[in-house]
Structure formats: structure tokens, C-alpha cells
Amino acid sequence: MRILHTSDWHLGRQFHGLSLDDDHEHILVQILAMIDDARPDVVIIAGDIFDRANPPQSAITRLSQFLTTVRAASDAAIVMIAGNHDSAAQIGAMGVLADGGDAIVRGPLDEDERPLVIPDDHGPVAISALPFAFEYAARLCFEDDAIACPADVIRAQLASARKHVAEGMRWIVVAHAFVDGAATSESERPLTRMVGGIETVSAGAFEGAHYVALGHLHRPQPVGQHYIRYSGAPLAFGFDEEGQQKSVSLIDLAADGTATVTEVALKPLRQVRTIRGKLLELLAAGEVSNDIVRVVLTDDTPQIDPMKSVPRQHQWHRFEVVI
Known part of the structure; x- marks a missing residue:
């Protein structure tokens, strides 16, 4: 069985006030091309599909078009869960777009976590889709007052x-969680609203799973075991992600449950990068770029409102000045 794993699209997000609509469209076209080329049996979107619970209409339309295209152009099962940035009710309601084929779209919690079961040449594969939920919702759903942190919810x-x-049976788990030992980025939001709350869960909690498709962290990485994996976000959302290769994870699941993971690189519409130097020297260099640029000025004396000195052809109006 072949699985395409992606997450953390954050549709509707801005980068320091700059719209990323065109950047998202550029990336989703590439993911659709990967689906057409790799012919996965399952497409997983592991949460944080939108950047906020009330996304702009353009973001909703973009997801709708993506799901409709996948359903029309392939036989892949669609697995999608809500993340901590999403509205659980909205993600659940959008499941209708995945109708017409195998699908499991999970927004709100369910006390009875039944999997989607898909057969391949070697037998059935169970896919459990576990949406993100805060502790209070999980206490109500599972009737368990002992649930006190995100790790308790996952357990x-x-x-x-x-x-x-x-x-x-081979078992795939899809979850939106912070697993111990994983590397974070500046653009991620905490999973708990409790000050001092335990946010992480042990990789050992997923014992028995043959592949764990994670969302929440923006850096593509395995954690604990090679088969417990964050696909990472498809775009850079902070300058600390500069130079980070974004990708989609392609997984081949063997008859014995062994997961072989391949990272398929994504090419951004614009790079996120930093340039350093004295203001006049940078202007004299005459660089013209449409990238998202952070300018670190090294002038000996402070520059007053350096933005006014930047000609529009430099397109450095899309930047952050660090002095």
C-alpha cells in the first residue's frame, strides 16, 4: 500500500502581513501532480489545514477544490483530521467533499474510534484518524475526568x-500531536491552554502502529522511530525555517507492515531568506527579488525608517528589518 502524507497547510495564513494565497496555490498544484504521478492508495492530511478556526473564504475554496480534484482524478482514499488551528465542526462538515470513495474525515472527537479499513494485495489495513481536541472536550467525550493534558487525550x-x-492487522495512525524529542519551529502554537501543562506525548504511546502520520510540527522529521513521522508544513512560515527543504512524505507499506519512507521535495514560489549588510551597500548591489526577505542592517549608526530608502524594484517591502 502506498500512502501520501502531508499536513500543516495553514491555508489563509499570512507571513508578517504578506498574503500566502499564491504560494499555497503553487504548492497544492505540486501535491496534486504528485498524486497523479505516484498513484497513492491513501492521501492523508494530518491537521492544521486552515490557519484559524474562522478561515477566509479563499482558504475554504482552495481546500474544496483540492478535495474535489483528488476525488475526480484518482481512486485514493482520503483521510483528513482537524488540528489545533482548525474548527473541528468545520472540518467534519467538509467531509462531504470526500464522498464518492473511501474516506474518513474527522473533526470532532468520537468515543468510538472506528478505523477506515482498506484492503490491498496482502490483506486489510486499518487507518485510525484521531483529530486534535482540547482536554475539556476529551473529558466529556470519553467520560474521564482524569484527562488533564494533550498526552492524556491521545492515550x-x-x-x-x-x-x-x-x-x-497492519495499522496506520493519523494524529495531531507533539511527540517527545521532536524539533520545533517558531511558527507553531502550543497544544495546551494550561500554564505549565504537559504538552508532549511519548512515542511509545503509538506501540503497535506500523506507520504514524503526524501533524503539528512544521519541520519534516521522524521521531522516536522511523515510522513515526511528521511530514512537516509545505511552506516556511517563519524566518527560522530559512533553508529548510519542505516536502511531502510518500510511504510504501509492505506485507509485514514495514514502512519505507521517501521525502518528495516541494519547490516554493518564493524563498524565505535573510540578507545582511549596511543599507547603502545593499541598495548599491541592486538585487531585485520577489522572495520574502529579512534584512539585517549592520550600519554603525541606527537607520531611521530605512524602508523609505528602498526603491520598489527591490521589492523589499516584503521584509523584516533587524537592526
Whole structure:
């Protein structure tokens, strides 16, 4: 079985006030091309599809068009969960766009975590889709007042999901979580609203799964085991992600459950980068760029409103000045 794993699109997000609509469109076209080329059996979107619970109409339209295109152009099953930036109700309602084929779209929690079961040449594969939820919602859903942190939420979801996975069946878990040992980025929002709350979950919580498709962290990376993986965000959302190769994860699941992971690189419409130097020297260099640029000025004396000195052809109006 072949799986395409992506997450953390953050549709509707801006970068320091700059719209990323064109950048998102550029990336989603590439992901659709990957689906057409790689012919995955399953397409997973592991949360934070939108940047906020009330996204702009352009973001909703972009997701709708993507799902409609996948459904029309391929036989891939669609698996999608809500992340901590999403409205659970909205993601759940958008599941209708995945109708017409195998799909599991999970917004709100469900006390009975039944998987989507898809057969391949080697037998059935169970896919458990575990949406993000805050602790109070999980306490109500699972009727468990002991749930006090994001790790407790995940453990409750996994306990419910395991009941429906037959012994010996290959098992894929889709979750939106912060796993111990993973590298973070500046652009990620905490998963808990409790000051001092325990945000992370141990990789050991996913014992028994053959592949864990994670969302939440923006850097593509395995954590704990090679089969527990963040696909990462498809775009850079902060200057600390400068030079980071964004990608989609392509997974081939063997008959014995062994997962082979390939990172398929994405090419951004614009690079996120930093230039350094004295203001007049940078202007004299005459660089013209449409990239998202942070300018670090090294002048000996402070520059007053350096933006006024930048000709429009430099397009440095899309930048942050660090003095």
C-alpha cells in the first residue's frame, strides 16, 4: 500500500502581513501532480489545514477544490483530521467533499474510534484518524475526568482505536500531536491552554502502529522511530525555517507492515531568506527579488525608517528589518 502524507497547510495564513494565497496555490498544484504521478492508495492530511478556526473564504475554496480534484482524478482514499488551528465542526462538515470513495474525515472527537479499513494485495489495513481536541472536550467525550493534558487525550483516543484493530492487522495512525524529542519551529502554537501543562506525548504511546502520520510540527522529521513521522508544513512560515527543504512524505507499506519512507521535495514560489549588510551597500548591489526577505542592517549608526530608502524594484517591502 502506498500512502501520501502531508499536513500543516495553514491555508489563509499570512507571513508578517504578506498574503500566502499564491504560494499555497503553487504548492497544492505540486501535491496534486504528485498524486497523479505516484498513484497513492491513501492521501492523508494530518491537521492544521486552515490557519484559524474562522478561515477566509479563499482558504475554504482552495481546500474544496483540492478535495474535489483528488476525488475526480484518482481512486485514493482520503483521510483528513482537524488540528489545533482548525474548527473541528468545520472540518467534519467538509467531509462531504470526500464522498464518492473511501474516506474518513474527522473533526470532532468520537468515543468510538472506528478505523477506515482498506484492503490491498496482502490483506486489510486499518487507518485510525484521531483529530486534535482540547482536554475539556476529551473529558466529556470519553467520560474521564482524569484527562488533564494533550498526552492524556491521545492515550484515550488510542485506547478506543485499538479495540477495533484485529490482531495481526497492519495499522496506520493519523494524529495531531507533539511527540517527545521532536524539533520545533517558531511558527507553531502550543497544544495546551494550561500554564505549565504537559504538552508532549511519548512515542511509545503509538506501540503497535506500523506507520504514524503526524501533524503539528512544521519541520519534516521522524521521531522516536522511523515510522513515526511528521511530514512537516509545505511552506516556511517563519524566518527560522530559512533553508529548510519542505516536502511531502510518500510511504510504501509492505506485507509485514514495514514502512519505507521517501521525502518528495516541494519547490516554493518564493524563498524565505535573510540578507545582511549596511543599507547603502545593499541598495548599491541592486538585487531585485520577489522572495520574502529579512534584512539585517549592520550600519554603525541606527537607520531611521530605512524602508523609505528602498526603491520598489527591490521589492523589499516584503521584509523584516533587524537592526
